[in-house]
Amino acid sequence: MPQQRPAARQLDHPGREELRLEAVLHALSDPVRLQVVRALADLDEEVACSAVELPVSKSTSTHHFRVLREAGVIAQCYYGTSKLNGLRRDDLDARFPGLLDAVLAAARSRD
Amino acid sequence: MPQQRPAARQLDHPGREELRLEAVLHALSDPVRLQVVRALADLDEEVACSAVELPVSKSTSTHHFRVLREAGVIAQCYYGTSKLNGLRRDDLDARFPGLLDAVLAAARSRD
DNA sequence: CCCGTACTACGACGCTTATCGTAGGAACGC
Protein backbone atom coordinates (compact mmCIF):
# COMPACT_ATOMS: atom_id res chain seq x y z
CA MET A 1 0.00 0.00 0.00
CA PRO A 2 1.65 3.21 -1.16
CA GLN A 3 1.83 5.90 1.46
CA GLN A 4 1.48 9.56 0.56
CA ARG A 5 4.76 11.20 1.34
CA PRO A 6 7.18 13.34 -0.56
CA ALA A 7 10.24 11.59 0.70
CA ALA A 8 11.16 7.94 0.48
CA ARG A 9 9.49 5.02 2.20
CA GLN A 10 9.72 5.31 5.91
CA LEU A 11 10.80 2.76 8.47
CA ASP A 12 9.66 2.42 12.06
CA HIS A 13 12.15 3.35 14.71
CA PRO A 14 11.61 3.35 18.46
CA GLY A 15 11.77 6.83 19.97
CA ARG A 16 14.57 7.77 22.31
CA GLU A 17 12.38 7.23 25.34
CA GLU A 18 11.22 3.87 24.07
CA LEU A 19 14.67 2.30 23.97
CA ARG A 20 14.80 -0.82 26.10
CA LEU A 21 18.03 -1.89 27.70
CA GLU A 22 17.41 -5.61 27.25
CA ALA A 23 16.62 -5.12 23.58
CA VAL A 24 19.80 -3.13 23.01
CA LEU A 25 21.94 -5.67 24.84
CA HIS A 26 20.35 -8.49 22.94
CA ALA A 27 20.91 -6.71 19.64
CA LEU A 28 24.58 -6.28 20.53
CA SER A 29 25.05 -9.85 21.70
CA ASP A 30 25.33 -11.29 18.20
CA PRO A 31 28.76 -11.34 16.55
CA VAL A 32 27.44 -10.30 13.15
CA ARG A 33 25.48 -7.39 14.56
CA LEU A 34 28.38 -6.33 16.72
CA GLN A 35 30.47 -6.26 13.57
CA VAL A 36 27.91 -3.99 11.93
CA VAL A 37 27.91 -1.62 14.87
CA ARG A 38 31.69 -1.51 14.91
CA ALA A 39 31.79 -0.77 11.21
CA LEU A 40 29.24 2.01 11.53
CA ALA A 41 31.08 3.49 14.48
CA ASP A 42 34.36 3.43 12.62
CA LEU A 43 32.96 4.97 9.46
CA ASP A 44 31.11 7.61 11.42
CA GLU A 45 28.71 8.37 8.58
CA GLU A 46 25.63 6.87 7.04
CA VAL A 47 26.40 4.01 4.70
CA ALA A 48 24.42 1.49 2.72
CA CYS A 49 23.88 -2.02 3.99
CA SER A 50 26.09 -3.32 1.24
CA ALA A 51 28.97 -1.17 2.45
CA VAL A 52 29.39 -3.46 5.44
CA GLU A 53 31.03 -6.74 4.60
CA LEU A 54 29.42 -9.57 6.50
CA PRO A 55 30.06 -13.31 6.53
CA VAL A 56 26.39 -14.11 5.95
CA SER A 57 23.96 -14.11 3.08
CA LYS A 58 22.04 -11.08 1.91
CA SER A 59 18.80 -12.11 3.56
CA THR A 60 20.48 -12.82 6.85
CA SER A 61 22.15 -9.45 6.61
CA THR A 62 18.80 -7.76 6.14
CA HIS A 63 17.52 -9.60 9.18
CA HIS A 64 20.37 -8.35 11.38
CA PHE A 65 20.00 -4.78 10.21
CA ARG A 66 16.34 -4.94 11.09
CA VAL A 67 17.03 -6.28 14.57
CA LEU A 68 19.45 -3.42 15.15
CA ARG A 69 16.94 -0.88 13.90
CA GLU A 70 14.05 -2.25 15.95
CA ALA A 71 16.21 -2.22 19.06
CA GLY A 72 17.01 1.41 18.36
CA VAL A 73 20.72 0.91 17.82
CA ILE A 74 20.79 2.13 14.24
CA ALA A 75 18.69 4.43 12.10
CA GLN A 76 17.80 3.46 8.58
CA CYS A 77 16.34 5.41 5.72
CA TYR A 78 15.83 4.58 2.11
CA TYR A 79 17.86 6.51 -0.41
CA GLY A 80 17.42 5.46 -3.98
CA THR A 81 17.91 1.75 -4.26
CA SER A 82 19.99 1.80 -1.12
CA LYS A 83 19.20 2.02 2.53
CA LEU A 84 21.43 4.23 4.59
CA ASN A 85 22.41 3.12 8.07
CA GLY A 86 23.67 5.26 10.90
CA LEU A 87 24.43 4.62 14.54
CA ARG A 88 21.98 6.31 16.92
CA ARG A 89 24.84 7.49 19.06
CA ASP A 90 23.07 10.48 20.58
CA ASP A 91 19.99 8.55 21.59
CA LEU A 92 21.97 5.67 23.03
CA ASP A 93 24.26 7.99 24.95
CA ALA A 94 21.29 9.88 26.32
CA ARG A 95 19.44 6.81 27.53
CA PHE A 96 22.36 4.57 28.43
CA PRO A 97 25.36 6.77 29.13
CA GLY A 98 28.66 5.09 28.51
CA LEU A 99 27.16 1.84 27.30
CA LEU A 100 27.92 2.16 23.62
CA ASP A 101 31.44 3.39 24.22
CA ALA A 102 32.13 0.55 26.61
CA VAL A 103 30.86 -2.03 24.16
CA LEU A 104 32.78 -0.51 21.27
CA ALA A 105 35.95 -0.32 23.29
CA ALA A 106 35.57 -3.92 24.37
CA ALA A 107 34.82 -5.07 20.85
CA ARG A 108 37.82 -3.25 19.45
CA SER A 109 40.20 -4.48 22.12
CA ARG A 110 39.97 -8.03 20.88
CA ASP A 111 41.76 -7.68 17.59
CA MET B 1 33.55 -15.95 53.85
CA PRO B 2 35.52 -18.89 55.22
CA GLN B 3 36.05 -20.79 52.00
CA GLN B 4 38.10 -23.47 53.72
CA ARG B 5 35.97 -26.40 52.72
CA PRO B 6 37.30 -29.90 52.55
CA ALA B 7 37.23 -30.10 48.78
CA ALA B 8 33.73 -28.77 48.39
CA ARG B 9 32.10 -29.31 45.04
CA GLN B 10 33.61 -26.95 42.59
CA LEU B 11 32.01 -25.14 39.70
CA ASP B 12 33.54 -24.20 36.40
CA HIS B 13 34.14 -20.53 35.75
CA PRO B 14 35.71 -18.98 32.70
CA GLY B 15 39.00 -17.26 33.46
CA ARG B 16 39.32 -13.52 33.17
CA GLU B 17 40.97 -13.79 29.78
CA GLU B 18 38.32 -16.15 28.54
CA LEU B 19 35.42 -13.75 28.99
CA ARG B 20 33.61 -13.19 25.73
CA LEU B 21 31.84 -9.93 25.09
CA GLU B 22 28.95 -11.49 23.19
CA ALA B 23 28.38 -14.01 25.95
CA VAL B 24 28.32 -11.31 28.61
CA LEU B 25 25.96 -9.12 26.61
CA HIS B 26 23.71 -12.06 25.96
CA ALA B 27 23.70 -13.00 29.61
CA LEU B 28 22.70 -9.47 30.51
CA SER B 29 20.01 -9.23 27.86
CA ASP B 30 17.48 -11.23 29.83
CA PRO B 31 15.24 -9.34 32.29
CA VAL B 32 15.47 -12.01 34.97
CA ARG B 33 19.25 -12.18 34.79
CA LEU B 34 19.53 -8.42 34.74
CA GLN B 35 17.50 -8.39 37.92
CA VAL B 36 19.91 -10.85 39.50
CA VAL B 37 22.90 -8.73 38.54
CA ARG B 38 21.26 -5.62 39.91
CA ALA B 39 20.48 -7.34 43.17
CA LEU B 40 24.03 -8.64 43.53
CA ALA B 41 25.43 -5.21 42.74
CA ASP B 42 23.19 -3.55 45.29
CA LEU B 43 23.95 -6.03 48.02
CA ASP B 44 27.66 -5.88 47.33
CA GLU B 45 28.38 -9.18 49.04
CA GLU B 46 28.03 -12.82 48.29
CA VAL B 47 24.54 -14.10 48.82
CA ALA B 48 22.66 -17.33 48.31
CA CYS B 49 20.52 -17.89 45.25
CA SER B 50 17.44 -17.81 47.42
CA ALA B 51 18.30 -14.33 48.62
CA VAL B 52 17.34 -12.94 45.25
CA GLU B 53 13.61 -12.78 44.69
CA LEU B 54 12.75 -13.75 41.15
CA PRO B 55 9.43 -14.07 39.33
CA VAL B 56 10.25 -17.54 38.07
CA SER B 57 10.33 -21.06 39.43
CA LYS B 58 13.25 -22.52 41.32
CA SER B 59 14.51 -24.57 38.41
CA THR B 60 14.36 -21.64 36.04
CA SER B 61 16.21 -19.59 38.60
CA THR B 62 18.97 -22.19 38.73
CA HIS B 63 19.16 -22.05 34.96
CA HIS B 64 19.66 -18.27 34.91
CA PHE B 65 22.32 -18.38 37.60
CA ARG B 66 24.17 -20.93 35.56
CA VAL B 67 24.00 -18.82 32.41
CA LEU B 68 25.43 -15.90 34.34
CA ARG B 69 28.21 -18.02 35.77
CA GLU B 70 29.15 -19.59 32.45
CA ALA B 71 29.29 -16.17 30.84
CA GLY B 72 31.61 -15.09 33.63
CA VAL B 73 29.32 -12.46 35.08
CA ILE B 74 29.00 -14.03 38.51
CA ALA B 75 31.07 -16.37 40.65
CA GLN B 76 29.45 -19.20 42.52
CA CYS B 77 30.67 -21.47 45.26
CA TYR B 78 28.94 -23.96 47.43
CA TYR B 79 28.69 -23.17 51.10
CA GLY B 80 26.77 -25.64 53.18
CA THR B 81 23.40 -26.22 51.60
CA SER B 82 23.59 -22.89 49.88
CA LYS B 83 25.45 -21.55 46.91
CA LEU B 84 26.96 -18.15 47.28
CA ASN B 85 26.84 -15.77 44.36
CA GLY B 86 29.02 -12.77 43.78
CA LEU B 87 29.44 -10.34 40.92
CA ARG B 88 32.79 -10.69 39.14
CA ARG B 89 33.22 -6.97 39.18
CA ASP B 90 37.01 -6.92 39.01
CA ASP B 91 37.21 -9.31 36.10
CA LEU B 92 34.48 -7.57 34.16
CA ASP B 93 36.00 -4.16 34.76
CA ALA B 94 39.39 -5.42 33.67
CA ARG B 95 38.21 -6.96 30.44
CA PHE B 96 35.35 -4.60 29.58
CA PRO B 97 36.02 -1.29 31.32
CA GLY B 98 32.91 0.69 32.05
CA LEU B 99 30.53 -1.89 30.69
CA LEU B 100 29.11 -3.20 33.93
CA ASP B 101 28.71 0.25 35.40
CA ALA B 102 26.95 1.49 32.29
CA VAL B 103 24.57 -1.45 32.31
CA LEU B 104 23.87 -1.11 36.01
CA ALA B 105 23.29 2.61 35.72
CA ALA B 106 20.94 2.07 32.81
CA ALA B 107 19.08 -0.68 34.60
CA ARG B 108 18.66 1.40 37.72
CA SER B 109 17.51 4.51 35.89
CA ARG B 110 14.30 2.86 34.83
CA ASP B 111 12.55 2.59 38.18
C1' DC C 1 10.23 0.33 -21.11
C1' DC C 2 13.46 -2.85 -19.84
C1' DC C 3 17.50 -3.98 -17.05
C1' DG C 4 20.57 -4.06 -13.24
C1' DT C 5 21.23 -2.92 -8.37
C1' DA C 6 19.84 -3.06 -3.69
C1' DC C 7 17.07 -4.44 -0.38
C1' DT C 8 12.98 -7.44 1.44
C1' DA C 9 9.20 -10.70 2.44
C1' DC C 10 8.36 -15.43 2.99
C1' DG C 11 8.85 -19.99 4.20
C1' DA C 12 11.83 -23.56 5.79
C1' DC C 13 15.32 -25.62 8.57
C1' DG C 14 17.78 -26.80 12.73
C1' DC C 15 19.38 -25.16 16.95
C1' DT C 16 18.99 -22.68 21.24
C1' DT C 17 16.41 -20.83 24.99
C1' DA C 18 13.04 -20.01 28.78
C1' DT C 19 9.92 -22.17 31.27
C1' DC C 20 8.06 -25.68 34.24
C1' DG C 21 7.34 -29.94 37.34
C1' DT C 22 9.26 -33.83 39.37
C1' DA C 23 12.55 -36.36 41.41
C1' DG C 24 16.75 -36.34 43.75
C1' DG C 25 21.51 -35.13 45.88
C1' DA C 26 24.32 -32.62 49.35
C1' DA C 27 24.94 -30.43 53.74
C1' DC C 28 23.28 -29.39 58.31
C1' DG C 29 20.83 -29.98 62.81
C1' DC C 30 18.75 -33.12 65.83
Added chain:
DNA sequence: GCGTTCCTACGATAAGCGTCGTAGTACGGG
Protein backbone atom coordinates in the same frame (compact mmCIF):
# COMPACT_ATOMS: atom_id res chain seq x y z
C1' DG D 1 19.45 -42.12 60.87
C1' DC D 2 15.83 -38.63 59.82
C1' DG D 3 13.98 -34.55 58.31
C1' DT D 4 14.71 -29.90 56.45
C1' DT D 5 16.62 -26.71 53.40
C1' DC D 6 18.66 -25.47 49.28
C1' DC D 7 20.02 -26.32 45.01
C1' DT D 8 20.20 -29.42 40.61
C1' DA D 9 19.58 -32.78 36.81
C1' DC D 10 16.32 -34.35 33.69
C1' DG D 11 12.68 -34.38 30.51
C1' DA D 12 9.10 -31.92 28.23
C1' DT D 13 7.26 -28.09 25.82
C1' DA D 14 6.77 -24.00 23.46
C1' DA D 15 8.82 -20.15 21.66
C1' DG D 16 12.58 -17.74 19.59
C1' DC D 17 16.65 -17.11 16.70
C1' DG D 18 20.15 -17.41 12.88
C1' DT D 19 20.59 -19.10 8.63
C1' DC D 20 19.45 -19.76 3.90
C1' DG D 21 17.27 -19.69 -0.95
C1' DT D 22 13.70 -18.10 -3.77
C1' DA D 23 10.91 -14.93 -5.43
C1' DG D 24 9.77 -10.32 -5.42
C1' DT D 25 9.56 -4.95 -5.00
C1' DA D 26 11.47 -0.23 -5.47
C1' DC D 27 14.51 2.79 -7.68
C1' DG D 28 17.46 4.87 -11.15
C1' DG D 29 19.71 4.70 -15.73
C1' DG D 30 19.86 3.80 -20.34
